[in-house]
Each structure stands twice: as C-alpha cells, then as structure tokens.
Amino acid sequence: xxxxxxxxxxxxxxxxxxxxxxxxxxxxxxxxxxxxxxxxxxxxxxxxxxxxxxxxxxxxxxxxxxxxxxxxxxxxxxxxxxxxxxxxxxxxxxxxxxxxxxxxxxxxxxxxxxxxxxxxxxxxxxxxxxxxxxxxxxxxxxxxxxxxxxxxxxxxxxxxxxxxxxxxxxxxxxxxxxxxxxxxxxxxxxxxxxxxxxxxxxxxxxxxxxxxxxxxxxxxxxxxxxxxxxxxxxxxxxxxxxxxxxxxxxxxxxxxxxxxxxxxxx
Numbered sequence: 553x554x555x556x557x558x559x560x561x562x563x564x565x566x567x568x569x570x571x572x573x574x575x576x577x578x579x580x581x582x583x584x585x586x587x588x589x590x591x592x593x594x595x596x597x598x599x600x601x602x603x604x605x606x607x608x609x610x611x612x613x614x615x616x617x618x619x620x621x622x623x624x625x626x627x628x629x630x631x632x633x634x635x636x637x638x639x640x641x642x643x644x645x646x647x648x649x650x651x652x653x654x655x656x657x658x659x660x661x662x663x664x665x666x667x668x669x670x671x672x673x674x675x676x677x678x679x680x681x682x683x684x685x686x687x688x689x690x691x692x693x694x695x696x697x698x699x700x701x702x703x704x705x706x707x708x709x710x711x712x713x714x715x716x717x718x719x720x721x722x723x724x725x726x727x728x729x730x731x732x733x734x735x736x737x738x739x740x741x742x743x744x745x746x747x748x749x750x751x752x753x754x755x756x757x758x759x760x761x762x763x764x765x766x767x768x769x770x771x772x773x774x775x776x777x778x779x780x781x782x783x784x785x786x787x788x789x790x791x792x793x794x795x796x797x798x799x800x801x802x803x804x805x806x807x808x809x810x811x812x813x814x815x816x817x818x
Contacts, residue, residue, distance in 0.1 A: 561635040562628060563615030565607040570598030575817065576638050577601040580629070582647025582671075583740040584710075586612030586728035589646065592720075592806035593813075600814055604638060608652065610736060612728045620740045622747040626655035630663060639663035642817050646670045646802055647774075648744045654753050657762050666763040668813050669783075670801040671772055675752035676745060678779030683713035686774075690741060699734035716771035716798030757786045764789040765816040767809060769797035790816065 557568045567587060577597060579590045587605040597603045609628045610617035617628070629652060633639045640663050645653035650672025657664040673679060682690075688698045689710055702710075707729050708721050757764060768780035770793045783789045792812055797805045 559636075560615075562631040563609055563617075564628060564632040565613035566632065566636065567605045569594050569603040569605070570601050572602050574600060574602040576641035577603050577813075577817065578629075578633070578638070578641050578643045579603065579605045580643065580645040580649035580652050581606075581608065581611075582645075582649045583744060584729065584732070584737055585646070585649075586725060588612070588722045588725035588728055589800070590802050591722045591724070593802050593810045596807065596810035597813060601642075601817070604636075604641075606632065607728070608649070611732065611740075620736070620743040622651045622655045622743055623659065625652050626659055629656055630660045633660075633663055640665045642666045642668065644668040644670065644813060645672060647672060647799065648740070650753065651744055651747050654756050655747070657760050658756060661760060661762070664762055666765075666817065667757075668765045668767065668816060669753070670767045670809060671769060671775065671799050672753060672766070673748070673775035674754050674779050674782040675748050678776045678782070680772075680774060680776055683773055685710050685713045690738065695738070696734050699737070702730075704730070711800065711803075714772075714774055714799040715804050716769060716773070716796055717804050719800065719803040721803065752782070754782045754785045757783070757789075763816075765812065766791045767801060767812055768793050769799060769801060769804065770795045771797060772799045774799045 581589050587607045590605050607614040643653040643664050650669040688694050704726050707726050711721055764786050766783045768777050770777045780791050794805055801809045
C-alpha cells in the first residue's frame with residue numbers, strides 16, 4: 553500500500569496516509585460528518601502511524617446502507633479491517649464515531665489494541681440543549697425543509713455552532729455533507745441514541761480490557777464537559793479536558809489532539 557492512497561473494502565471508503573509498515577491507526581468520524589473532518593490532524597499522525605481514515609458506511613464516499621445501527625456499522629468496519637489485513641490497531645473515534653469504536657471493541661476485541669475517544673458523549677443524560685441551528689436542521693417541524701434548503705454557508709454555520717473557536721472547515725467535508733439525505737441524518741442520530749440508551753459508553757468500556765484516552769473540549773456545547781469524568785470507571789483511563797475548545801476537536805485543536813494521541817500510542 554503506497555502513501556496517500558484510496559481504496560474501497562467491503563463498501564467502505566478508506567484513505568491511507570503514512571508508511572504501511574508503521575503501526576496502524578484507524579480514524580472514525582461522527583454523525584453528520586465524513587473522514588474529511590480529520591484532515592488537519594493527519595500530517596502529524598502519519599509521521600508515526602499508518603493512518604487509515606474511513607467514511608462510515610452510508611456516509612461520505614462509502615456505499616449506501618439500509619441501517620445505521622451502531623453494532624451493524626461496527627460489524628462493517630470490522631469486515632473492512634479484515635479485508636485489508638489491518639488489525640490489530642488503535643481506533644480513534646470523534647463524537648458518535650466513538651460509539652462505533654466501542655462497539656467494534658465489544659464485538660472484535662482481537663482487532664482493537666487501544667482506543668481514543670474525542671468528544672464522545674458517554675450517555676444521553678450528558679446531552680446539553682443543542683444550538684438553535686442544530687435543532688432547526690435535525691428535528692421537527694422545520695428539519696426536513698431546512699435540510700432541503702441548506703446552502704454551503706448554512707452547513708458551515710451548523711458545524712461552527714458546535715465549536716468554541718473559529719475553524720477552517722475543509723471543502724471536502726462540506727461536499728460530503730451536501731450529499732447526506734435528511735432521512736439518513738435523522739436515522740444516524742436515532743441509532744446513536746439507542747446505543748447509549750441501552751448502556752452508557754463508560755459502562756461498556758469498563759467491561760473490556762482496552763487502554764483508553766478520553767479527550768473533551770471544556771467548552772463543548774453539545775455534551776456536558778464534566779461528563780468526561782464518567783469515563784473514570786474504566787480502569788486506567790486517561791482523561792484530558794482542553795480549555796476553550798468545543799465539540800469538534802479535530803478542527804478546533806488538531807495539533808494538540810494529535811500530540812495527545814501520539815503520546816498515548818507511543
């Protein structure tokens with residue numbers, strides 16, 4: 553596998569950066585996003601790792617799916633890892649990408665050597681009242697209409713509403729989000745909620761023997777930053793709060809987030 557190559561495996565769009573001989577690192581994006589959200593972090597990570605950035609099934613450039621159920625998504629990612637002969641590896645999940653990472657570790661502990669969760673809400677009780685633009689895009693009565701009429705500017709505004717600092721949003725991320733149907737977006741959010749309603753992420757991870765780094769923005773407007781401490785039930789978990797940073801860590805604090813990941817995997 554050459555550097556900076558793109559391929560599809562089991563319907564999953566995967567982009568490779570860094571040396572194929574280096575330790576593999578899988579990046580899983582959150583809902584309403586794509587692998588493009590990781591762009592600012594990749595150069596630093598690829599200096600030490602074989603970085604594999606995916607679009608989750610049904611999102612970005614990956615093949616359509618009929619269900620966004622978290623265990624099903626994790627199963628598809630596992631099939632991709634097997635297909636590419638990548639495992640075992642470190643998995644980094646942003647936001648609800650952390651749910652897919654957790655489910656992957658639950659189903660296939662042989663594939664996950666360690667895990668990093670960036671801004672991954674532990675359970676529904678930690679969800680804060682959402683920014684107005686997020687409510688308008690994601691729920692009744694205006695959601696479907698607002699979604700149909702959304703411009704690139706509105707998409708950027710929606711992402712920025714979950715940030716605490718100004719961010720440069722990759723054009724590729726905007727293009728991927730323009731292609732996401734409203735029904736799929738709502739299904740993703742519903743399936744996320746079902747997964748953490750059934751059992752919280754810290755509760756799930758406490759039963760697994762996976763080294764864990766949790767990174768939260770201390771000014772996250774989506775999830776109560778104090779809820780990061782719920783991950784303390786996971787034996788040996790390391791928890792980092794980033795002052796002045798919101799929900800989209802890969803865009804808001806890419807250098808710092810990459811540094812924390814590299815320290816953790818060293």
